[in-house]
Amino acid sequence: MQTQYLQNQTAQYGDLKPAMLLGTAGPSSYSQTTRDPVNNPGTGDYIEFPMTAETLSKTYRVEFYPLATTLREGAPSAAVSGWVARWFVVASGSEVSNGTNLSAEQLVFGAFISQL
Numbered sequence: 001m002q003t004q005y006l007q008n009q010t011a012q013y014g015d016l017k018p019a020m021l022l023g024t025a026g027p028s029s030y031s032q033t034t035r036d037p038v039n040n041p042g043t044g045d046y047i048e049f050p051m052t053a054e055t056l057s058k059t060y061r062v063e064f065y066p067l068a069t070t071l072r073e074g075a076p077s078a079a080v081s082g083w084v085a086r087w088f089v090v091a092s093g094s095e096v097s098n099g100t101n102l103s104a105e106q107l108v109f110g111a112f113i114s115q116l
Contacts (some may be wrong), residue, residue: 001026001085003041006108013115016048021111023053023062026087026102032095036085036102038064046114047081053109054090061088062107 002025009019019041027036040046050064064083087096096102 001036001038003039003047005041009113016112016114019111019113021047021050021109023085023107023109026085026105028101028103030087030096030098030100030102032098034084035065036087038081038083038085040081041113044115047083048112048114050081050083051110053107055105055107057105059090060096060102060105060107061090062086062109063088 001023003021003023006020006022009017021041023038030036038047038050052061052063054061063086065086067082067084087100087102088094089096
């Protein structure tokens with residue numbers, strides 16, 4: 001998932017700042033194994049805690065899970081946050097099926113951001 005700030009809300013070094021993010025470009029073929037890796041919203045900015053949200057279409061609910069128990073340990077690079085998005089169908093509560101195309105879905109979600 002690509003993320004970007006709404007209204008240019010960047011974090012400064014040493015900050016832990018609440019922000020609103022727009023999540024776009026979900027996977028074109030969802031996998032229940034790898035889920036949806038979440039990219040950081042800006043260069044050097046790290047998502048510390050993303051909050052559950054519904055997509056703008058109200059079709060899906062997205063929950064976020066860390067890749068590791070230690071903060072930032074699961075981040076494979078400065079661009080990728082170390083969080084994965086797990087997508088659920090709102091109507092049934094079930095996780096989205098393997099192979100589902102979510103690339104057109106968008107969501108606005110709250111998160112705490114810090115500077116790397």
